[in-house]
Amino acid sequence: MPQYRCYFLDGDNAIRDVAFLDCATDELAKDRACELLLERKFPSVQLWLLDRQLYQATKA
Helix, strand or coil: CCEEEEEEECCCCCEEEEEEEECCCHHHHHHHHHHHHHHCCCCEEEEEECCEEEEEEECC
């Protein structure tokens, strides 16, 4: 199972926290990244698999 990385960014787009996700698919990892973004105090998240950025989301 792939291990994804979620980088939580501050307002200056600096990485302030990271979470590791074991998910079967990219879509499941994206869904989990969005859930974590809502739970955390940071304004945005990037989802990575190895050297490939898959997704980025920002709180409204």
